Amino acid sequence: MSQSAVISGTSAAPIPLKEILPWAVFAGLLFILAMYFVGIEEGAMSIFNSMYVHEFVHDGRHLLGFPCH
Amino acid sequence: MGQLLLRGMLAGLIASLLAFGFAKIIGEPQVERAIALEGQAHSHSHTGAAETQAEHSHDGNAEAADEPELVSREVQAGAGLLTGVAVYGTALGGLFALAYAFISGRLLHLPPRGTALVLAAIGFLVLYFVPYLKYPANPPAVGQGETIGYRTQLYFAMLVFSLMALAIAVSFGRQAFEKLGGWNASILGAGVYLVLVAVAAYALPAINEVPEKYPADLLWNFRIAALGTQAILWAAIGLLFGWLVVGSRERFAR
Ligand SMILES: [Zn+2]
Numbered sequence: 001m002s003q004s005a006v007i008s009g010t011s012a013a014p015i016p017l018k019e020i021l022p023w024a025v026f027a028g029l030l031f032i033l034a035m036y037f038v039g040i041e042e043g044a045m046s047i048f049n050s051m052y053v054h055e056f057v058h059d060g061r062h063l064l065g066f067p068c069h
Numbered sequence: 070m071g072q073l074l075l076r077g078m079l080a081g082l083i084a085s086l087l088a089f090g091f092a093k094i095i096g097e098p099q100v101e102r103a104i105a106l107e108g109q110a111h112s113h114s115h116t117g118a119a120e121t122q123a124e125h126s127h128d129g130n131a132e133a134a135d136e137p138e139l140v141s142r143e144v145q146a147g148a149g150l151l152t153g154v155a156v157y158g159t160a161l162g163g164l165f166a167l168a169y170a171f172i173s174g175r176l177l178h179l180p181p182r183g184t185a186l187v188l189a190a191i192g193f194l195v196l197y198f199v200p201y202l203k204y205p206a207n208p209p210a211v212g213q214g215e216t217i218g219y220r221t222q223l224y225f226a227m228l229v230f231s232l233m234a235l236a237i238a239v240s241f242g243r244q245a246f247e248k249l250g251g252w253n254a255s256i257l258g259a260g261v262y263l264v265l266v267a268v269a270a271y272a273l274p275a276i277n278e279v280p281e282k283y284p285a286d287l288l289w290n291f292r293i294a295a296l297g298t299q300a301i302l303w304a305a306i307g308l309l310f311g312w313l314v315v316g317s318r319e320r321f322a323r
Contacts (some may be wrong), residue, residue, distance in 0.1 A: 012180075020070060020167070023071070023074060028164065031164045035161070039157070044220075044222070052140070056153075059092075062209055063295050065205075066206075068212060069210060
């Protein structure tokens, strides 16, 4: 292995798509839902109707770059 | 795969603690200043004959200023900010692991840490920086309450166009790979991406709801703080995830 190269070594064998897909669907949806609650809920769209989620994560919403007020 | 996902979420959680530290120290003073300005502007509209003005601001978000707060400012700037960034960061780390599983050994033939770092750089540019260039983050009270739906749609439209441009650029790059080699194919792909997002950004309508005589330094400082928060989040996810996926022997190797 060359000493001068920062990125050296070999790439890993790809993970079979059949193995990734079920995770991608279920976990992917969950992650996107979590991001939705931080970024959008009780702003442009609303599942609950309290404004509590919006108010609680409000500063994160602005500082993570989501449109807010 | 479950292991990989957990590592992504762990990397995201740790990264979000770093991003929170930055957002708290650099970002919060700007948020406080913007909210103080908002309060001033609001109390102004209540004095004097500007009755229509006051009426108007009531259907926007400005009403939060004179109604009892649902969540106190201290909680918003502390536990609320931490929770928001941590939930977002952990979810981002999980999505990062999924993307890593798809591209590793397929689109990118680099060792794990290199793959993670390249993925983080591309993710930051495509999912945050390019949409941010068109629709930058704004401090509180810069956007109008009535347009939140419209602004959110446009922001996500830009984000989706950026992602689609990446997909098209990757397929161009892959086709050119045989003929041009990796380096040139990558440059071609980057060029295709840039042209496509430039067209999308040009075609989408501009949003400028910054009030008259709004302090320029506040706007600038806030936008830099927002950019820094996401940059730290992505960079830390890329580095930590790469560090977590290589074997423990390699992890501490010189
Ligand atoms: Zn807001």
